[in-house]
Amino acid sequence: MSINYQQSTNNSPMIAVHGLEKRLGDQEILRGIELDVAHGETLAIIGRSGGGKSVLLKHLIGLMRPNAGEIWIEGQNIIDMSERQLAAIRQKVGILFQGSALFDSMTVAENIAFPLREAGERDPQVLRKRVSEMLEVMELQGEEEKMPVNLSGGMKKRVGLARSIIRQPSCILYDEPTSGLDPVVSDSINKLIRRLQQRLGVTGIVVTHDMKNAFHVADRIAYLHDGRIYFHGTPAELRSSDDQLIQDFLLGRSERENL
Amino acid sequence: MFARIFNAFGRPLLRFIQYLGEVVMLAADTFQSLFTHRLRWKLFLNQVVEIGLLSQLVVVITGGFTGAVFSAQTYFQFHKIGMGSATGAVVSVALMRELGPVLTALMVIGRVGASMSAEIGTMKVTEQIDALRALAVYPTDYLVVPRALAMMVSMPLLVAECIAVGIAVGYFVAISLLEINGTYYMANMVRWTRSRDIIMGLSKAFCFGILIVFISCHKGLTAREGAVGVGRATTEAVVNASLAVLISNFFLTMTLNIIYPAGYQ
Numbered sequence: 451m452s453i454n455y456q457q458s459t460n461n462s463p464m465i466a467v468h469g470l471e472k473r474l475g476d477q478e479i480l481r482g483i484e485l486d487v488a489h490g491e492t493l494a495i496i497g498r499s500g501g502g503k504s505v506l507l508k509h510l511i512g513l514m515r516p517n518a519g520e521i522w523i524e525g526q527n528i529i530d531m532s533e534r535q536l537a538a539i540r541q542k543v544g545i546l547f548q549g550s551a552l553f554d555s556m557t558v559a560e561n562i563a564f565p566l567r568e569a570g571e572r573d574p575q576v577l578r579k580r581v582s583e584m585l586e587v588m589e590l591q592g593e594e595e596k597m598p599v600n601l602s603g604g605m606k607k608r609v610g611l612a613r614s615i616i617r618q619p620s621c622i623l624y625d626e627p628t629s630g631l632d633p634v635v636s637d638s639i640n641k642l643i644r645r646l647q648q649r650l651g652v653t654g655i656v657v658t659h660d661m662k663n664a665f666h667v668a669d670r671i672a673y674l675h676d677g678r679i680y681f682h683g684t685p686a687e688l689r690s691s692d693d694q695l696i697q698d699f700l701l702g703r704s705e706r707e708n709l
Numbered sequence: 710m711f712a713r714i715f716n717a718f719g720r721p722l723l724r725f726i727q728y729l730g731e732v733v734m735l736a737a738d739t740f741q742s743l744f745t746h747r748l749r750w751k752l753f754l755n756q757v758v759e760i761g762l763l764s765q766l767v768v769v770i771t772g773g774f775t776g777a778v779f780s781a782q783t784y785f786q787f788h789k790i791g792m793g794s795a796t797g798a799v800v801s802v803a804l805m806r807e808l809g810p811v812l813t814a815l816m817v818i819g820r821v822g823a824s825m826s827a828e829i830g831t832m833k834v835t836e837q838i839d840a841l842r843a844l845a846v847y848p849t850d851y852l853v854v855p856r857a858l859a860m861m862v863s864m865p866l867l868v869a870e871c872i873a874v875g876i877a878v879g880y881f882v883a884i885s886l887l888e889i890n891g892t893y894y895m896a897n898m899v900r901w902t903r904s905r906d907i908i909m910g911l912s913k914a915f916c917f918g919i920l921i922v923f924i925s926c927h928k929g930l931t932a933r934e935g936a937v938g939v940g941r942a943t944t945e946a947v948v949n950a951s952l953a954v955l956i957s958n959f960f961l962t963m964t965l966n967i968i969y970p971a972g973y974q
Binding site: 508511512513533534536537538540541544545547549551552553554564565568569613 | 846
């Protein structure tokens, strides 16, 4: 039975996850994730480090395969798709990696232009124009000839983001976009994510444990705990929740008192 | 009892079979991509420069000194039975059928195979390969196909170069240092060397190129756990590719000898 069929994208969510399970060795990382993300919405997934947030994000773009469950992107179940079939989905969904994952043998400009080149754009003038537009949006003018090794963490994130959005995907997945950055650069990344959502109507999923980042960018927040979505609601609902676990996470309280 | 025997022999054997399967699958995927997807010419030409052009010095030195020492050793033995002038024939046939392909392959493994697995392995552990996939680029198309094609083109040329230099230096050593008569040397060499000898050498070169590129790329693509993993992948790529070349050389010799028999017939 084939379960890959096209549904109406207006009524269906941009991304829907049902019963997603993932084991790595003996460890159960995800134990039945249920998640919906509507078109144009930004969802923040928060949770403890090592809790499976990045693993969940990698499943959404087919970089990891689950042991069970379904992932629907704009009405298409991506679970049974081959690596080549996933290419069409990956043109719609961009990802910003935690470590930026820039190609270290290419300059900043070559990194940003890479998705366009691979899509068949050969005109150097068009490529230059699109790259300089991206550099302007990311406030990276004059850095185009630098190699990734010579960039700071914040610059790498912005180049990574430029590379993800140059092909204008309808959804962007952000893996810890502000981790390891100083508060000012973090704030500029938060504003950038918000701007992309407001100006271009891009759907976003932001995986983070930085609560300031989550509250700044998210329309809804999902709290991942013990391999399941423990809480799902608006930032205001999360703040007003009297659940002990959530309050501990929000306030940064450790469960272990006697260390 | 059975469990202990299985653990001792079965598990490594299964792992080995799985490893062979993975390498063969990578090769099948690459050949499929080669015929069904567009070739990235710039990457291919870069790899031809990396594998072919930049290996020149290593291959010339290997061929030259192998030809020189083989010429000298053959002369020392043959001279005792008054067959010194047959040295040229032995040097030429041995370089074409065995020494040229095997020694060039071992040098290319050290120079190119190691760098391929290290480069791809580093891309793997720094999520650059995931980034390629996320940007809708199939890693085999982008990383393996240009390298495989460049290797298939470059290896026969490198081996031909190694053989030519080996024969030339062997001739020089024989004529100027060992005082063999040049006319007899050349006459014997031309008489005993057949076109099938060079075809056999180049066929081996092509097969070794395929072995080297897929073993090295596979090790890079499956590298894990940071810098240590990349180091391990590189070492294993060099060791596995060297063993594969040496072992397959015997079977290639036996098989190709049926098609291209040795000797004056």
